[in-house]
Amino acid sequence: xxxxxxxxxxxxxxxxxxxxxxxIAERAGTMVTAIEGIFLIGAWAGFVGSxxxxxxxxxxxxxxxxxxxxxxxxxxxCIYLKQHQVVTGTAINIxxxxxxxxxxxxxxxxxxxxxxxxxxxxxxxxxxxxxPIIGEILFxxxxxxxxxxxxxxxxxxxxxxxxxxxxxxSAGENPEAVDVAGINVYLVRFLTVLxxxxxxxxxxxxxxxxxxxxxxTNIIGGRGWIAFAICFLGNWNPKGAVAGTLAFGFAEAIxxxxxxxxxxxxxxxxxxxxxxxxxxIVLTISRKSFNxxxxxxxxxxxxxx
Amino acid sequence: xxxxxxxxxxxxxxxxxxxxxxxxxxxxxxxxxxxSAFTILITSVVRDVYTFADIFVKATPxxxxxxxxxxxxxxxxxxxxxxxxxxxxAIIAVASSLYLQDILPGxxxxxxxxxxxxxxxxxxxxxxxxxxxxxxxxxFLISMMSTYVALAIMNYLLRTFxxxxxxxxxxxxxxxxxxxxxxxxxxxxxxxGFILALLSCIGxxxxxxxxxxxxxxxxxxxxxxxxxxxxxDAKKLYILAFCISGALAGAAGxxxxxxxxxxxxxxxxxxxxxxxxxxxxxxxxxPIGIIFASILFGxxxxxxxxxxxxxxxxxxxxxxxxxxxMVFVILAYFVRSWLENNREKRKLQKAVV
Numbered sequence: 214x215x216x217x218x219x220x221x222x223x224x225x226x227x228x229x230x231x232x233x234x235x236x237i238a239e240r241a242g243t244m245v246t247a248i249e250g251i252f253l254i255g256a257w258a259g260f261v262g263s264x265x266x267x268x269x270x271x272x273x274x275x276x277x278x279x280x281x282x283x284x285x286x287x288x289x290x291c292i293y294l295k296q297h298q299v300v301t302g303t304a305i306n307i308x309x310x311x312x313x314x315x316x317x318x319x320x321x322x323x324x325x326x327x328x329x330x331x332x333x334x335x336x337x338x339x340x341x342x343x344x345p346i347i348g349e350i351l352f353x354x355x356x357x358x359x360x361x362x363x364x365x366x367x368x369x370x371x372x373x374x375x376x377x378x379x380x381x382x383s384a385g386e387n388p389e390a391v392d393v394a395g396i397n398v399y400l401v402r403f404l405t406v407l408x409x410x411x412x413x414x415x416x417x418x419x420x421x422x423x424x425x426x427x428x429x430t431n432i433i434g435g436r437g438w439i440a441f442a443i444c445f446l447g448n449w450n451p452k453g454a455v456a457g458t459l460a461f462g463f464a465e466a467i468x469x470x471x472x473x474x475x476x477x478x479x480x481x482x483x484x485x486x487x488x489x490x491x492x493x494i495v496l497t498i499s500r501k502s503f504n505x506x507x508x509x510x511x512x513x514x515x516x517x518x
Numbered sequence: 519x520x521x522x523x524x525x526x527x528x529x530x531x532x533x534x535x536x537x538x539x540x541x542x543x544x545x546x547x548x549x550x551x552x553x554s555a556f557t558i559l560i561t562s563v564v565r566d567v568y569t570f571a572d573i574f575v576k577a578t579p580x581x582x583x584x585x586x587x588x589x590x591x592x593x594x595x596x597x598x599x600x601x602x603x604x605x606x607x608a609i610i611a612v613a614s615s616l617y618l619q620d621i622l623p624g625x626x627x628x629x630x631x632x633x634x635x636x637x638x639x640x641x642x643x644x645x646x647x648x649x650x651x652x653x654x655x656x657x658f659l660i661s662m663m664s665t666y667v668a669l670a671i672m673n674y675l676l677r678t679f680x681x682x683x684x685x686x687x688x689x690x691x692x693x694x695x696x697x698x699x700x701x702x703x704x705x706x707x708x709x710x711g712f713i714l715a716l717l718s719c720i721g722x723x724x725x726x727x728x729x730x731x732x733x734x735x736x737x738x739x740x741x742x743x744x745x746x747x748x749x750x751d752a753k754k755l756y757i758l759a760f761c762i763s764g765a766l767a768g769a770a771g772x773x774x775x776x777x778x779x780x781x782x783x784x785x786x787x788x789x790x791x792x793x794x795x796x797x798x799x800x801x802x803x804x805p806i807g808i809i810f811a812s813i814l815f816g817x818x819x820x821x822x823x824x825x826x827x828x829x830x831x832x833x834x835x836x837x838x839x840x841x842x843x844m845v846f847v848i849l850a851y852f853v854r855s856w857l858e859n860n861r862e863k864r865k866l867q868k869a870v871v
Binding site: 286290294295296297299300301303304305306307308309310311312314315316318319430434435438441442445481482483484486487490491493494497498499500 | 544547548598649653655656658659660662663664666667670671673674677678789792793796799832834835836837838839840841842844845847848849852
């Protein structure tokens with residue numbers, strides 16, 4: 214059980230990175246539908262960066278950089294050129310699959326055995342990790358999990374308790390008012406998308422170099438969309454995102470656990486794989502009241518007459 | 519109107535060329551000569567009848583998935599789960615064919631299989647429309663997630679009930695000859711499914727633009743509130759649109775299973791849902807435009823595969839080309855609206871003078 218919960222936290226880490234990224238960008242009015250592609254590019258760049266340099270830090274930096282690049286393309290098309298977000302996201306996601314597969318081949322050729330790097334080590338925190346049960350679950354994780362412990366409350370604080378957060382949220386609720394106040398709506402939205410790209414890149418790299426230590430083009434397998442869903446289900450609020458992430462991390466941990474104990478002799482493996490997706494569908498349907506940012510997904514058009 | 523169509527054709531052609539050129543530039547990283555690579559691409563698809571016909575074979579399921587996206591797109595709904603509906607269609611098609619091939623004459627088995635496929639995938643898609651109408655759920659999210667569920671169902675069935683009798687690989691037994699879709703041109707893989715796809719494109723065009731139902735769907739798409747005010751039951755339309763959309767994607771499963779593969783293999787055609795969205799965007803959601811856009815993507819697929827076999831170029835170049843083309847097509851939308859704006863402005867200025 215302790216093992217299961219500790220896995221929940223671990224598997225939840227990249228999801229929370231992605232979900233917080235979505236929360237921030239969507240509060241400012243832009244859905245980042247390219248999230249799946251950003252995750253994938255992050256996973257790819259993280260692997261390539263760390264494999265070539267031998268340093269995981271450089272791997273994560275390349276992941277952040279390439280996440281930002283993809284997000285910049287997405288943000289430019291959706292915010293400045295005012296094109297449709299769902300459609301643009303789909304296009305970028307396809308492009309990301311092609312780019313990753315192609316460039317992996319360009320750099321590594323066709324390796325006979327899968328290339329690997331050593332994934333992030335677990336760092337037990339002194340003292341805290343000695344607390345019975347809780348210590349093992351919460352404080353024997355890798356560095357990214359500790360970062361997200363700090364990032365989630367920080368995101369909440371910034372969004373809801375500072376004037377910066379007010380500006381960001383207003384860009385999604387009432388962009389005209391933000392514009393009248395002399396703040397560039399496009400820039401606010403673009404920067405939040407770039408931030409989302411950076412966080413999404415880290416989330417993707419978590420899958421490749423955070424615990425698997427390898428890269429494959431199907432490594433993300435819809436996890437970007439799940440992060441996207443968590444943002445919706447968590448009511449566009451960091452608090453809700455945390456709750457949603459725990460639920461999904463748990464579902465994913467159970468799936469892995471069930472496979473490892475050989476439960477698939479009486480329960481089909483595929484059922485466990487499908488659980489997070491079924492859960493999203495059920496939760497999306499059963500959720501009644503949403504606190505949707507008023508201008509979510511609608512490009513801002515400045516009047517100029 | 520004339521100027522608009524001219525813009526549409528010129529900008530989209532430019533987008534396609536730019537997309538292909540960009541992926542050609544990527545080839546330089548491999549140390550390959552893009553010009554000779556694309557010469558292979560173009561000459562290979564016309565080298566013999568079999569290969570040339572294969573373009574239309576590949577275009578067939580793409581037409582269906584593109585129609586599937588375009589249909590709900592007209593109602594301002596997003597069905598990005600065509601991939602899952604396609605899998606459901608494929609499962610039903612193969613199960614029904616395997617069951618019926620021994621007890622019914624071929625044509626009847628095919629007909630019943632087609633009907634069951636359309637019904638099953640229509641219901642699978644209709645579920646999305648139902649929860650959209652009844653619970654106001656986000657159709658975009660649910661359709662996306664339903665794809666992964668469909669994939670899990672397919673993988674499960676291929677491992678258990680539908681697994682081949684040899685029980686070696688996760689795939690079904692081959693279908694008997696009697697339930698194969700007839701070939702149009704002997705010696706090629708081109709089957710009547712292509713004609714079915716063409717008819718569907720025309721049928722959807724008629725349905726959307728020439729019938730009251732199509733008018734209502736488009737009205738809801740333009741302005742849902744205004745449509746409701748004028749007495750259109752938007753909720754019923756949501757369900758209906760998703761049913762039809764799901765059935766269209768499911769039809770792709772039928773033509774692929776009964777027309778091309780003659781069995782169901784794990785993980786086949788994993789990208790036709792996404793490619794369908796790209797095609798629908800390229801065609802601006804127009805069913806007739808989808809025919810041409812699908813053939814283009816079909817040609818890219820066939821040519822890209824051959825390119826992969828004949829040279830050291832990996833076949834992921836196809837996805838790369840598709841991705842680049844899609845991004846440039848979206849940019850073309852921007853260029854068109856910019857041109858349109860300028861034209862309007864000039865018109866206004868003339869009127870003022």
